[in-house]
Amino acid sequence: MIRIQARTEPSTLMKFASPIIAIALTLLFGCLLFSAIGKDPIQALHVLLIAPLSDSYNIGEMFVKMGPLLLCAVGLAICYRANMWNIGAEGQLLAGALGGSAMALYFIDSESVMALPITLLAGIVSGMLWSAIPTFLKLRFNSNLILTTIMFNYIALYLLIWAVHGPLRDPQGFGFPESALFSDATLLPTLFEFSRIHLGIVFAVLAGFIGWFILSKTHLGFQIRVLGADEPAAKYAGFNSKKLSWFVMLFAGALAGLAGVSETTGPIGQLVPNVSPGYGYSAIIVAYLGRLHPIGAILAAVFMAILYMGGDLAQIEMGIPVAVVSMFQGVLLFFLLACDFFINNRLTLSNQATN
Amino acid sequence: MDADLITQILFAAIKTGTPLLFIALGEVICEKSGILNLGQEGMMLMGAVVGFLAAYTTGSMGLGVLAAMIMGSLMSLIFAVLVLQLGANQVATGLALTIFGTGLSAFVGSGVVGQTIQGFAPIDIPLLSEIPYLGEILFKHDILVYLSFAITIALYFVVNKTRIGLTLKAVGENPNAANAIGIKVLQVRYLAIMFGGAMAGIAGAYMSLVYTPMWVENMTSGRGWIALALVVFASWRIGRIMLGAYLFGLASIMHLVLQGLGWSISPNLLAMLPYVATVIVMVIISADHFKEKLLAPRSLGKPFDPRNMA
Numbered sequence A: 001m002i003r004i005q006a007r008t009e010p011s012t013l014m015k016f017a018s019p020i021i022a023i024a025l026t027l028l029f030g031c032l033l034f035s036a037i038g039k040d041p042i043q044a045l046h047v048l049l050i051a052p053l054s055d056s057y058n059i060g061e062m063f064v065k066m067g068p069l070l071l072c073a074v075g076l077a078i079c080y081r082a083n084m085w086n087i088g089a090e091g092q093l094l095a096g097a098l099g100g101s102a103m104a105l106y107f108i109d110s111e112s113v114m115a116l117p118i119t120l121l122a123g124i125v126s127g128m129l130w131s132a133i134p135t136f137l138k139l140r141f142n143s144n145l146i147l148t149t150i151m152f153n154y155i156a157l158y159l160l161i162w163a164v165h166g167p168l169r170d171p172q173g174f175g176f177p178e179s180a181l182f183s184d185a186t187l188l189p190t191l192f193e194f195s196r197i198h199l200g201i202v203f204a205v206l207a208g209f210i211g212w213f214i215l216s217k218t219h220l221g222f223q224i225r226v227l228g229a230d231e232p233a234a235k236y237a238g239f240n241s242k243k244l245s246w247f248v249m250l251f252a253g254a255l256a257g258l259a260g261v262s263e264t265t266g267p268i269g270q271l272v273p274n275v276s277p278g279y280g281y282s283a284i285i286v287a288y289l290g291r292l293h294p295i296g297a298i299l300a301a302v303f304m305a306i307l308y309m310g311g312d313l314a315q316i317e318m319g320i321p322v323a324v325v326s327m328f329q330g331v332l333l334f335f336l337l338a339c340d341f342f343i344n345n346r347l348t349l350s351n352q353a354t355n
Numbered sequence B: 001m002d003a004d005l006i007t008q009i010l011f012a013a014i015k016t017g018t019p020l021l022f023i024a025l026g027e028v029i030c031e032k033s034g035i036l037n038l039g040q041e042g043m044m045l046m047g048a049v050v051g052f053l054a055a056y057t058t059g060s061m062g063l064g065v066l067a068a069m070i071m072g073s074l075m076s077l078i079f080a081v082l083v084l085q086l087g088a089n090q091v092a093t094g095l096a097l098t099i100f101g102t103g104l105s106a107f108v109g110s111g112v113v114g115q116t117i118q119g120f121a122p123i124d125i126p127l128l129s130e131i132p133y134l135g136e137i138l139f140k141h142d143i144l145v146y147l148s149f150a151i152t153i154a155l156y157f158v159v160n161k162t163r164i165g166l167t168l169k170a171v172g173e174n175p176n177a178a179n180a181i182g183i184k185v186l187q188v189r190y191l192a193i194m195f196g197g198a199m200a201g202i203a204g205a206y207m208s209l210v211y212t213p214m215w216v217e218n219m220t221s222g223r224g225w226i227a228l229a230l231v232v233f234a235s236w237r238i239g240r241i242m243l244g245a246y247l248f249g250l251a252s253i254m255h256l257v258l259q260g261l262g263w264s265i266s267p268n269l270l271a272m273l274p275y276v277a278t279v280i281v282m283v284i285i286s287a288d289h290f291k292e293k294l295l296a297p298r299s300l301g302k303p304f305d306p307r308n309m310a
Helices: A012-036 A041-053 A056-081 A089-106 A115-141 A145-165 A200-217 A219-229 A231-236 A241-268 A279-289 A294-318 A324-344 B003-032 B040-058 B061-085 B090-111 B134-138 B143-161 B163-173 B175-180 B185-211 B223-233 B238-252 B254-260 B273-286 B289-295
Strands: A002-006 A345-349
Touching: A012 A041, A012 A279, A012 A294, A012 A324, A041 A056, A041 A294, A056 A089, A056 A200, A056 A219, A056 A241, A056 A279, A056 A294, A089 A115, A089 A145, A089 A241, A089 A279, A115 A145, A115 A241, A115 B273, A145 B223, A145 B273, A200 A219, A200 A241, A200 A294, A219 A231, A219 A241, A231 A241, A279 A294, A279 A324, A279 B090, A294 A324, A324 A345, A324 B061, A324 B090, B003 B040, B003 B134, B003 B143, B003 B163, B003 B185, B003 B223, B003 B238, B003 B254, B040 B061, B040 B090, B040 B185, B040 B223, B061 B090, B061 B185, B143 B163, B143 B185, B143 B238, B163 B175, B163 B185, B175 B185, B185 B223, B223 B238, B223 B273, B238 B254, B238 B273
Parallel strands: none
Antiparallel strands: A002 A345
C-alpha cells in the first residue's frame, strides 16, 4: 500500500517542480470546470493561454500587465522571506498612483525634462509612506501587520476615489470621476511603435534583478534570510531585526508605489478610480509561485500576466466572466501549497500494513 | 439629538454589526483551537452568493441560509485539509481561500447580479418589543439577528462551562499535551474550522438575504477582515465579541449619523471610517504586548503534526 514518509532532506527537485505541477493541475481543473458549464474546454484554454501570445499587440499587452505584477511581487517576496506578512501591495500601489498623479497634475503645463522623474519619485515616496504606517504600528505598537496592511488597502482605495471625485477631478471633465489627461512631459515613453509597452516593464525586470542581488549577494540579504528562517538565530547573531523589517517594508512599498505611478503615467495616462484590477493581491500568488525568489517572480509574473490577458479575451470571445482569473489564482495557490507538501514528504510503496 | 434618533442609530448598529458577529464567533472558535483562518472574506462571499441563489430559485429563505452554511463549511474544508493534513502555511492558505472565494462567488453569481428578493421580514417579539427604547433597539429585528443572540449565548455557555470548551482550549493552548491525554487534536481542529466556515456562510447569507438584499460582487467589502480584527479586540472572549461587533457596526454607519447631523463630509472619506477605526482599535489593543501574548491561544497559527508525536 502507499504510505506517506517524511524525507530526510527537503527535495530540491520538488521545490522547483512544484509550481509546474501546480500550474498543470490548475489547467486540468479549468478543463473540468469549462466542460461542466458547457464550454469547449480546449477552446477555453486556448483563449486563456495561447491567444494572449498570438499577435504582437497581445504580447505587448501581456508585458503591460506583467509590469505592476512583477514590481509588487518582488517586494512581497522579500517581505515574506523576512516573515513580514505584508498584504498591502494593493494599497501601496494605489497610494503610488494617487501621489504620482497629484504630482503629474502639478506639472500639467510643464515641458521640463525633470517632470517625469519627479512624478515617478512622488509615486515611489507615496508607496513607501503607505507601507511605513503599518510598519511603524507593528514595530512600535505590536499591531498585526496582516490586518493593518489590509485595512490600509481599503483606506487607500477610498482616498483615491475621494480624490478623483474631489480635488483631482478634471474641471473640464463633465463631472466624470477622472483627472485631467497628463501632459506628455509626465508620460512614460513607450518602447515600440506597435504596442503600449512602456518603460514600466524595464523598471520591473530591473527590480527583479536588484531584488535578487540584494537577497542573494549582499550581507543585508543574508540577514533578511536568516531573520525569516530562524528568528532566534538572527537575534543571537546580533542582527537588528527592526532595521531589517523597515528595509523590506519600505523596499516593497517603493516598488508597489512605482507600479502604481507607472500605471497612471503609462497605459492609463490619467488618474481613474479603477487603476488596478487587483494587481497587489495577485502579486501575492506571483511571489509564492516564484518560490519567494525575485528571479522566480519574473517567470511567475509572465504566467500571471498571460492569465490576466486570457481572462479579458475569454470574456470577450466566449462570454466567460472575468472573475475566473481570480478563481484560477486561488486554485493555483491551493495546488501549489498541496504540492509543496512533497518537498518534505514522499509517497512510498510498502508491503507492511501501517498501524 | 433626540431619543428617537439615538434609538434608530442603535437599532441600525445592531443590524450592521450582526454579520460581523456571526463571522467573529466562528473565527474565535477556530482560533481557540489554534488555527488562524484568513479565508473569512472568501467563505463569506460564497455564503452570500450561494444563499442568495438558493433563496432566489426555491423561494425559501430558510433553505438559503442552510445552503450558505453548507457552502461555508465546504469552503473551510479545503482550508482544513491543506492546513491539517498537508501542514500548509495557515496565512498563505487562508489568503488563497479568500482569493478563490472572491473569484468563484463572482463567477457563480454573474447571472443574478442586480436581482432582488423579498428578504426576511422583521418580527416583533411579543412583550419584549414593548419595552420603551430597549425593545425598539433589540426586539424588532429579523430572525437571523435573534439567531445571532441565541448562538452567542450558547457559545458563551459551551466555551466557558462545558467539557467541550475545555477540550477546545486544551487543543489551542498546548496541542502536544492535549494529544498526550488522548484528545484527537486534528479532529477537534477540523470541527472548529468547519464551524467557522458555517458561521461565515450565515454571515454572508445575512448580507445577501437581509442587509441589501441582493447579490453584488465583493459585497462584503472587507467585513471578513474586520471580523478578524474584532477577535483580537475582544481578546478571544465571546461576550466582548458581541459588544465589539455592535461598536464596529456603529462605526460603519457613522457616515449616516454625521450626515443626519448636517455635517457635510464627502461620503467617500466617511466610507474609510470602519477601516480607520479598526486600525486604531488594533493599535490600542495590541500596544500592551504582554497582555496580548497572555490572551491569545498559545499555539495559534502553528502547525501540529501527530506523526511527530512518537
